Amino acid sequence: MIPRPIQHLIGTRFNFANAAWLCVLSALALSIIGLYAIDLGASDRPPAPDTLITFRGTVLRQAVFMAIGLLAAGLVALPHSRFIRLLAWPLLAVVIALLVFLILPFVPASIVTPRNGARAWINLGPIDFQPAELAKIAYILCLADYLRLRENHRTVLGLIPPAVISAVPVGLIMLQPDLGTAMLFAPVAFAVLVAAGARLKHLALVVLIAILAAPAAFPLLKPHQKARIVGLVRMMHDPRQGADDINYQSQTAQRLAAAGGVSGMTDTQSRTLIRFNRLPERHNDMILAVIINRFGLVGGLVVAALYVVWFTGCYLSAAMCKDGFGRLVIIGIAAVTAAQALVNAGMTLGVLPIIGVTLPFISYGGSSMLAAWIMTGLVVGIALRRDQRFARETFEFDEQPYSPGRVSTAHRGAVGGLKGG
Amino acid sequence: MRISRYIPSMFQRRLLLLAGLGVLCTLPPMLQMTRLTVAKGEEQLAEARKRLINEQWLETTRGRILDRKGRVLALDEASSDITADYPVITGRWSYTQAARKARRLPGTKWGELSPDQRESLIQQFVPEFDAKLDAMWDKLCAIAGVSRTELDDRRQKVRAEVQALAATVTERARQKLEEQLRRGEELTEEVKTADVRRQIREQASAHVLLRNVPESVAFALRPLTDRSPDVATDPDAESAPMIGLHVVESTRRAYPLDAVEIDVDQSTFPLPLKNPRSQSVRVEGVATHVVGWMRSKLQAEDLARRPRLLADGSVDRGHYRPGDAVGLGGVEQAAEDRLRGLRGVRTLHRDTEQVERLEPSAGSDVRLTIDSFLQARIQALFDPSLGLAVVQPWHRTRAPDPIDPANPRPLDLPLATPLNGAVVVIDVASGDILALVSAPSFSHDRILADPGSVFNDSERRPFLNRAIDSAYPPGSIVKPLVLTAAVAANKVGIDERIRCTGHFFPDKPLLFRCWIYKQTKGAMTHESQFEEQGGGLDGADAIRVSCNIFFFELGKRLGTRGIHDWYSRYGVGSDAAPWNLYQLDPFPPRGAAETDEQYKARRAVEVASRSLIHEYPGVLPDPDRSNIQEAILMGIGQGPISWTPLHAADAYATIARRGVRLTPRLIRDAPQSRADLGVPARAIDKALEGLRASASLEHGTTYEASYDMPDGQKKRERIFGIQADPNITVWAKSGTADANPFEAVLDEAGQPVTYDADHAWCVFLVGEKHQPRYAVAVVIEHGGSGGRVAGPIGNQVVHALLAEGYLTASPQPPGPTP
Numbered sequence A: 001m002i003p004r005p006i007q008h009l010i011g012t013r014f015n016f017a018n019a020a021w022l023c024v025l026s027a028l029a030l031s032i033i034g035l036y037a038i039d040l041g042a043s044d045r046p047p048a049p050d051t052l053i054t055f056r057g058t059v060l061r062q063a064v065f066m067a068i069g070l071l072a073a074g075l076v077a078l079p080h081s082r083f084i085r086l087l088a089w090p091l092l093a094v095v096i097a098l099l100v101f102l103i104l105p106f107v108p109a110s111i112v113t114p115r116n117g118a119r120a121w122i123n124l125g126p127i128d129f130q131p132a133e134l135a136k137i138a139y140i141l142c143l144a145d146y147l148r149l150r151e152n153h154r155t156v157l158g159l160i161p162p163a164v165i166s167a168v169p170v171g172l173i174m175l176q177p178d179l180g181t182a183m184l185f186a187p188v189a190f191a192v193l194v195a196a197g198a199r200l201k202h203l204a205l206v207v208l209i210a211i212l213a214a215p216a217a218f219p220l221l222k223p224h225q226k227a228r229i230v231g232l233v234r235m236m237h238d239p240r241q242g243a244d245d246i247n248y249q250s251q252t253a254q255r256l257a258a259a260g261g262v263s264g265m266t267d268t269q270s271r272t273l274i275r276f277n278r279l280p281e282r283h284n285d286m287i288l289a290v291i292i293n294r295f296g297l298v299g300g301l302v303v304a305a306l307y308v309v310w311f312t313g314c315y316l317s318a319a320m321c322k323d324g325f326g327r328l329v330i331i332g333i334a335a336v337t338a339a340q341a342l343v344n345a346g347m348t349l350g351v352l353p354i355i356g357v358t359l360p361f362i363s364y365g366g367s368s369m370l371a372a373w374i375m376t377g378l379v380v381g382i383a384l385r386r387d388q389r390f391a392r393e394t395f396e397f398d399e400q401p402y403s404p405g406r407v408s409t410a411h412r413g414a415v416g417g418l419k420g421g
Numbered sequence B: 001m002r003i004s005r006y007i008p009s010m011f012q013r014r015l016l017l018l019a020g021l022g023v024l025c026t027l028p029p030m031l032q033m034t035r036l037t038v039a040k041g042e043e044q045l046a047e048a049r050k051r052l053i054n055e056q057w058l059e060t061t062r063g064r065i066l067d068r069k070g071r072v073l074a075l076d077e078a079s080s081d082i083t084a085d086y087p088v089i090t091g092r093w094s095y096t097q098a099a100r101k102a103r104r105l106p107g108t109k110w111g112e113l114s115p116d117q118r119e120s121l122i123q124q125f126v127p128e129f130d131a132k133l134d135a136m137w138d139k140l141c142a143i144a145g146v147s148r149t150e151l152d153d154r155r156q157k158v159r160a161e162v163q164a165l166a167a168t169v170t171e172r173a174r175q176k177l178e179e180q181l182r183r184g185e186e187l188t189e190e191v192k193t194a195d196v197r198r199q200i201r202e203q204a205s206a207h208v209l210l211r212n213v214p215e216s217v218a219f220a221l222r223p224l225t226d227r228s229p230d231v232a233t234d235p236d237a238e239s240a241p242m243i244g245l246h247v248v249e250s251t252r253r254a255y256p257l258d259a260v261e262i263d264v265d266q267s268t269f270p271l272p273l274k275n276p277r278s279q280s281v282r283v284e285g286v287a288t289h290v291v292g293w294m295r296s297k298l299q300a301e302d303l304a305r306r307p308r309l310l311a312d313g314s315v316d317r318g319h320y321r322p323g324d325a326v327g328l329g330g331v332e333q334a335a336e337d338r339l340r341g342l343r344g345v346r347t348l349h350r351d352t353e354q355v356e357r358l359e360p361s362a363g364s365d366v367r368l369t370i371d372s373f374l375q376a377r378i379q380a381l382f383d384p385s386l387g388l389a390v391v392q393p394w395h396r397t398r399a400p401d402p403i404d405p406a407n408p409r410p411l412d413l414p415l416a417t418p419l420n421g422a423v424v425v426i427d428v429a430s431g432d433i434l435a436l437v438s439a440p441s442f443s444h445d446r447i448l449a450d451p452g453s454v455f456n457d458s459e460r461r462p463f464l465n466r467a468i469d470s471a472y473p474p475g476s477i478v479k480p481l482v483l484t485a486a487v488a489a490n491k492v493g494i495d496e497r498i499r500c501t502g503h504f505f506p507d508k509p510l511l512f513r514c515w516i517y518k519q520t521k522g523a524m525t526h527e528s529q530f531e532e533q534g535g536g537l538d539g540a541d542a543i544r545v546s547c548n549i550f551f552f553e554l555g556k557r558l559g560t561r562g563i564h565d566w567y568s569r570y571g572v573g574s575d576a577a578p579w580n581l582y583q584l585d586p587f588p589p590r591g592a593a594e595t596d597e598q599y600k601a602r603r604a605v606e607v608a609s610r611s612l613i614h615e616y617p618g619v620l621p622d623p624d625r626s627n628i629q630e631a632i633l634m635g636i637g638q639g640p641i642s643w644t645p646l647h648a649a650d651a652y653a654t655i656a657r658r659g660v661r662l663t664p665r666l667i668r669d670a671p672q673s674r675a676d677l678g679v680p681a682r683a684i685d686k687a688l689e690g691l692r693a694s695a696s697l698e699h700g701t702t703y704e705a706s707y708d709m710p711d712g713q714k715k716r717e718r719i720f721g722i723q724a725d726p727n728i729t730v731w732a733k734s735g736t737a738d739a740n741p742f743e744a745v746l747d748e749a750g751q752p753v754t755y756d757a758d759h760a761w762c763v764f765l766v767g768e769k770h771q772p773r774y775a776v777a778v779v780i781e782h783g784g785s786g787g788r789v790a791g792p793i794g795n796q797v798v799h800a801l802l803a804e805g806y807l808t809a810s811p812q813p814p815g816p817t818p
Helices: A004-010 A020-042 A057-077 A081-103 A131-147 A157-174 A179-183 A185-195 A200-220 A223-237 A248-259 A267-277 A287-320 A324-349 A366-384 A410-417 B010-039 B041-050 B086-090 B092-104 B115-144 B148-182 B215-224 B235-239 B300-305 B330-334 B372-380 B444-449 B451-455 B475-488 B515-519 B526-533 B539-545 B548-569 B596-609 B628-634 B645-656 B681-696 B786-803
Strands: A122-124 A127-129 B053-058 B072-085 B206-213 B245-254 B259-265 B278-284 B293-295 B326-328 B344-349 B354-358 B421-427 B433-439 B660-662 B674-676 B704-708 B714-718 B728-737 B742-744 B753-755 B759-768 B771-780
Touching (some): A020 A057, A020 A267, A020 A366, A081 A122, A081 A131, A081 A157, A127 A366, A185 B010, A248 B041, A324 B010, B072 B086, B072 B215, B086 B206, B092 B115, B206 B215, B215 B245, B278 B372, B293 B330, B372 B786, B421 B645, B421 B786, B475 B681, B475 B786, B526 B539, B645 B759, B681 B759, B759 B786
Antiparallel strands (some): B053 B344, B259 B278, B293 B326, B728 B759
């Protein structure tokens, strides 16, 4: 018999046949593809003919991260979401402290080593830790907790508190500066607010203002950020523009991706091409180009399909869940992961400027891998729990509230006279 | 239709909305992925595969230029340059070495030192490495035999060049970035130089300090230098005795006959210059005009003329790359494509590490018709120290006019002014050009050492090849041609006699005068010289004494069309194949859609690009716009007509071939065209008789000259003294062609003064007994009298032909000239 405190912690009503397992399956498949792709790009010379993958160097480290990620996913899936909820705000406080620590000017370079000009990593001996990844999770949890029982976000003023919750981590991350990660918070906020029932016209107005204000923000960018945007525009005019300087990375990624053709090429061919085309960040931000190079359009579509499976898992889990916190957490997680995957694919394939955003589960990197798996674990944890008996549907703000009990009888009868919103 | 009817839950609807938005967002990357892989797959695969191959060019050798006897005039020679790494040249190397030593210093914790402490520690060690470098430079100077100042100057120069280059590159990068950022948006901050400053390749690579060092120096240095190019960053660099120094093997265009010593026998010189001793003359630049030289700077035209890609898309292995030298002037330019070889290619397949080699093919040799020793002998005659080609008192055609201060008349050139000129020697039988001399000449060394003295001297214009690219009015030397033309055109009977009346139009005694009438101020005509023949002169007589009236009459009878026709048959004004000499392609004909202006413009560009190998076609007026006065003047080679010394020699060679014109050639295997002009044999005989008489009979214009001796006396002497040898025959004609007055600065005063002096011509055939074998044209620019100035030089050309074995003297030595 399970002891009471533990029962209390993990809950008693389970729903083992849930859609979140789809997420786990696809995440496993994506992670393994990632390991292989990292090996493809990392090898200095072709491996022995019959080995598919060599566990050494970055590949080995990524495999370890994956194992840690799985473990972490299991850990976060274990407690009931109400305990996770309790941890949300303390976690955000810790994350904000870490983000502030990162940008403190007197922190020695041995602890915070700037990479590509950004102070985004904390050196933890064998591995580097990127607090921004954790910040995404903490942010989603807090936002979900804040909105789960509320109704005032359906007013304009009610949108201010969520905006404030967003602004703190976003601002700190932009100071690193890591524009890419900071920008991922916007789709999360948008998706969570949409799901939480905020009025669409308010949100549309906010999006419109943001779009109109974007050009005004251009001068505030750093020169290298401007140059990347300008480079993209130039590349759209003429694909050969800037091939040797600003667009080198993008051009090389596109070249390698295109070279994969429809069905890709052999392992050895792909390794050779990738090695001698010197694609920068090929194990990391640009890993999608490696995969398409090896497996062609088919490979790209398989990766896309695996992500679709992952999102389907999230979608179904959110749809099944009645608990407001659970719903919003899953939506937030799906949104951030989707945004990350889309931005990464867009910049690798040359439709977005290059901003350092990783491809979830696939790109090399401990923090990124860990975060992706923790998010998967959260989804699984929420989907695992049955709702409380007689739980009320959340975020139903229709004028004639929807109630499942009435679907068959009362609703049908009332339709004629009501103009439901 | 309300969606809420089908999905009653608002949350589910919102979920669906989000999913829909998500799907929408996947569209652009999906489409792009499909576009890239499907539409661009093959193209980009090929592009990506290119990165697997590393191609290196293997340099080729440029072909040699040889003279007719196989003597090498130009060749690629192995040479050794001494180069040094840039950090070593600047001395920065000392600092980096000192910093390394400081960091490794036992007992200090480098990581804990402040920047200031580090710097002071480094500075402690800098002098030590400075001293090392200093010692190395001294050693290099000792081995290479250059002074330390010279070496330091060179280092400073390299440094200045690289710094200037780096500044330009940085500024360009800065502007480029600024431009990029400014496009579309107002730039809020200026891009700073520091943001874009990068090390340029030149700041890491080695630079030439000493070029073309002797092999002994290279041999001594080779074991001391490290061959690896990045020695300055090599940790073991200290162990190399010569730090960052390299001996680089390269090739250099060499001109072995650039300067030669010639012994000139002065015993056959004109009386005032005669000297029993021979004098040694150093000839600088034998046939430089003909051979041409090299320029090391590529121009856009080169890349356009020979682009990297051929029409079928393959790479032309002979395309120009930075650092390539290009032929400039003469055969080096004209035969550029033939001399220039094809590079080899070393292809490294980086994936398999296989290496393929396509060996370079060397350029072809070009064999000239020039005899370089004959050329050198003739060039030597122009040396001012010999006195043949400087203004002498006896050169003058008339007494200097008194200068009227209000209206000064043009002056004769001051005495001892060096004279410019040209000599062309053509082998009659083959049309080969044996010598093509243009004075002043210049050596290849001078082009490198002092290009200004060659290309910027607008007074003497040494760069001009006067033998083929300078226009001179022909003057009296055309008289034999006019005679053959008039006989062939049936305008004059072969023995017809025409009276020398002194002036051509009976009522105009001041116009169209005979030269003798003009010189004697109306006292004499040629009639007095031919009284015993019963009055009048026939063609041979007229050539002998160069009677103007006779040839005015012929010009009048031939008329504008007739004289134009015959001059063009002899090649004047003809641009039918102006490039034949150098075997250049003729101009592409006018395109169907091209207007006159476009064609002219294209041609002008082409002419400019060929300027240094340009052959002047000569001027001949359009017969439709010409008048009879011009035709009369052209009968004596004046008026609107001009040609080059090559034209003159070619026309005389045509007479010697009895009316057969053979295009002259400079390159041995150049194609030639042969054309019979249709001159009757008796006309040729008459002309040759006149030329023979001119050089060997009393009153002949190339028979005798009178010289002012140093003692004040005047003495007469045979111009072609060589004819004392019974084996040698000369058929000669002098010409004193009216030239336009010109401005020049010739004295120390530095003021430009207007001078007026005629061009002196002497054109002749020379051979053994009755067979003319060589046609020679001599022109001395503004020299004055053809007979007295150009004649003696012509005589010396015959001596040169003898000395080089082109003519054989009779067994007994020639007696003293009568």
